[in-house]
Amino acid sequence: MDQGPLVLKEKPIVGISACCMGSPVRYNGKGWNLLESIGREKGDFIWVPVCTEVLSGMGVPRDPIHIAGDSGKDVWEGDARVISRGRRDLTQDILEGCRMGAKVLEKANVKAYVYLDGSPSCGVYRTSLKNKRLGKPPGVFGSYLYDHGYFLIPVLDLQSPLRWWDWKRRLLAYLWLEQASITNKKDIYDVWYRYKFICQELDEPWAREKGHELANLKKDPDEEYIHFFKKEILDLLRRPSKSNKIINSLWKNYSFYRRKTGETIEGILEPDTKRNITTVAKELSMMERAAFDKGVFFGTSPVVYRGNR
Numbered sequence: 001m002d003q004g005p006l007v008l009k010e011k012p013i014v015g016i017s018a019c020c021m022g023s024p025v026r027y028n029g030k031g032w033n034l035l036e037s038i039g040r041e042k043g044d045f046i047w048v049p050v051c052t053e054v055l056s057g058m059g060v061p062r063d064p065i066h067i068a069g070d071s072g073k074d075v076w077e078g079d080a081r082v083i084s085r086g087r088r089d090l091t092q093d094i095l096e097g098c099r100m101g102a103k104v105l106e107k108a109n110v111k112a113y114v115y116l117d118g119s120p121s122c123g124v125y126r127t128s129l130k131n132k133r134l135g136k137p138p139g140v141f142g143s144y145l146y147d148h149g150y151f152l153i154p155v156l157d158l159q160s161p162l163r164w165w166d167w168k169r170r171l172l173a174y175l176w177l178e179q180a181s182i183t184n185k186k187d188i189y190d191v192w193y194r195y196k197f198i199c200q201e202l203d204e205p206w207a208r209e210k211g212h213e214l215a216n217l218k219k220d221p222d223e224e225y226i227h228f229f230k231k232e233i234l235d236l237l238r239r240p241s242k243s244n245k246i247i248n249s250l251w252k253n254y255s256f257y258r259r260k261t262g263e264t265i266e267g268i269l270e271p272d273t274k275r276n277i278t279t280v281a282k283e284l285s286m287m288e289r290a291a292f293d294k295g296v297f298f299g300t301s302p303v304v305y306r307g308n309r
């Protein structure tokens with residue numbers, strides 16, 4: 001089997017809350033260009049900005065809205081309403097705007113979305129991705145995207161080089177697997193060979209159990225099994241990792257790289273060395289580049305994008 005990384009050649013398409021890409025569409029006429037923080041990497045994606053409040057027919061400026069009830073999910077289920085500061089009930093307008101936003105994303109073949117934390121429209125529980133319920137409740141559009149399996153990235157994490165590195169490598173792995181054709185046991189084994197390291201980093205007990213289960217597969221599994229196998233990994237990839245786990249994975253992969261090539265990479269530090277997260281992110285990028293150039297598998301980041309900038 002080829003030992004290098006899997007390569008995405010098509011530019012990944014990512015949806016984004018329009019106000020985070022500089023569009024001044026917030027209720028108060030503001031917007032921020034938060035993509036600036038990822039620098040040149042901005043050009044590695046096709047961005048699809050959406051503002052569901054504007055699609056609801058609300059202009060700029062407008063009254064701010066809030067959810068009267070627990071969350072955006074309850075709005076879809078008819079158990080909560082969306083109310084403006086001027087006490088207008090905008091529930092149906094917002095639902096219509098969200099349906100339109102969803103159509104735009106579908107038409108553009110978007111599978112991932114960068115959202116504004118805390119918004120009653122675009123927000124998602126930051127921590128719902130880790131199965132905890134802290135922070136502001138999901139907005140109406142955010143809960144739709146979460147329930148429909150979108151890969152959701154909180155925009156503020158683009159400001160941290162290490163968090164962004166973590167989101168990006170999981171996003172590329174997510175997009176590759178999402179469109180992968182898996183039809184038999186061999187395909188499953190090929191995918192697992194590529195993905196088991198990142199799965200181990202994200203959820204060691206689950207990955208161990210899955211590994212045993214796959215080792216005992218007797219014959220080609222049916223469609224339902226394949227669908228579930230894919231879905232479990234996709235769901236896992238939606239969950240952020242932790243700095244200490246990433247640093248350990250880096251060291252493990254670097255040790256593998258040194259064994260394979262007999263070479264060292266200047267600048268990669270021992271796991272116990274104290275350094276800031278910007279330095280760690282740089283080390284990860286160096287490791288990624290060196291592994292790609294030498295055709296050595298870097299399991300914790302199994303998919304890379306190599307198109308034209």
Ligand code: SF4
Nearest residue numbers: 017018019051119122
């Ligand atoms: S609906 Fe979303 S994109 Fe529009 S202003 Fe609110 S957070 Fe930004």
